[in-house]
Amino acid sequence: MKRFHIHLAVDDLQRNIAFYSALFQAEPSVVHDDYAKWMLDDPRINFAISNRGRAAGVDHLGIQVESEQALTEIQQVLQQAALPVIEQKQAACCYAESDKYWTVDPQGIPWEAFHSLKSIPIFGKDADLPTDSAASCCGPSSNCSPI
Secondary structure, eight states: OOOEEEEEEOOOOOHHHHHHHHHHSSSSSSTTTTTEEEEEETTTEEEEEEOSSSSEEEEEEEOOOOSSSHHHHHHHHHHTTTTOOOEEEEETTTEEEEEEEEEOOOSSSSEEEEEEEEEEESSSSSOOOOSOOOSSSTTTTOOOOOO
C-alpha cells in the first residue's frame, strides 16, 4: 500500500506542530528540535514539517511504499516516463534510513519515492537532483549536513 508524503518547510516549528496537531486531531509520531512527522491513516499520508533555515512552503512531495518491490515498480514507471531519476540506497534523511528515487516535476518541485528501512538519530542529507530549480532541506539540492 502507498502513502502520500508532503514535507513543508516552516518558520516556527512549535506553532506549526500545534496547528497541524489540531487540524489532524493527532499528535506527531516523531518530534525533534527541527522536525515533526505525522503518519496518518485518514487521510493516508506521511506529513512532515521542518525548520532548517529553508524558505517556508512546500519542500518536497512523495510516495512512501511498504516494500522494495513496490519501490522498484515506481522507479520503473519514472524511467518509462523518461523522467530524470536519482537513486539513493540507504539514504540518511529526516531521521530515517530509506531507499529512494528522486525526480522533479515540470514546476521544479522535487518528488521522492521511498521505502523507509529504519529510524536513525540524525536528520541527514539527500543527493542532489539534476536541476537548478529544485531546492529542499530533506531532499535534493540540499546544503544540509548531518547533525
